[in-house]
Amino acid sequence: MKKNWWKVIAVLFIFYTIIAGFLIKVPAQPILHETIRNLYFHVPMWFAMMTILFVSVWYSVKYLNKSTIENDILATQAAQTGMLAGLLGIITGSIWAKFTWGAWWVSDTKLNGAAITLLIYLAYFVLRGSIDEEQKRARIAAVYNIFAFVMLIVFLMILPRMNDSLHPGNGGNPGFNKYDLDSNMRMVFYPAVIGWILLMVWIFTLKVRLEKIKRKLLYND
């Protein structure tokens, strides 16, 4: 239990955001209305995705430095978990867009950037699947992963800030602007981000342990 304290924090924070996220007063904004509460659930997905994908590229760099299969497993499983968070982010974002901007998808720098990022990571899995030899697969995938992470930063952090965008926090404005200024919302938003990041890390560690067991069974039997 002692080493699982962070899982407890994840759970407590998410339960807190589910309760407080619905019950605490939010500013009344035109167009957004009550959907402003999506900030507590949609945005943490992207924070979690970026954190987990950073973990992924971290282990890819580590693999290139020291070629152990463990580093490769960690990088792959992190990329997969990151995709889970990213997919949830893009689906929830699409639903939110439908009820505020009026369309499931708008051709927007931020939205297209997010879609391209997911496709780039999809190619990472395709690349892995196409190479049979383990060492080679791990090395090429690690190099590609670094490229993918750089592209993620370009598509999600840089390009949306250089163009006009419907999405908040873009078009030269790095912050969440007016939504984030509400201190009530911050009280829920920050724990939500931490909680969801930790939950995704938990899923990631489970996947890693399962993969290691799988490998052990494969080579012992």
Next chain:
Amino acid sequence: MINKIKKTLLLLVVLFSSASAFAQDTQSPEMASGLYQSGKIYVVVVVLGVIFAGILTYLILLDRKIIKMEKELNNK
């Protein structure tokens, strides 16, 4: 005298027009206040809580299963 009436009328018109403009300003975006007044928002909170509790139970069970498998493998 007529001038005075004109001025008073103008004053009244200006007063009322500003009042109507003010009324439009305070018309706030529609929020789900009914849901909060009837207390039915708690139903939504409970439903989401149950869903998350379910996912959580699943994760904990998975975690424990993996611990068990790890132990079995290490004892082999």
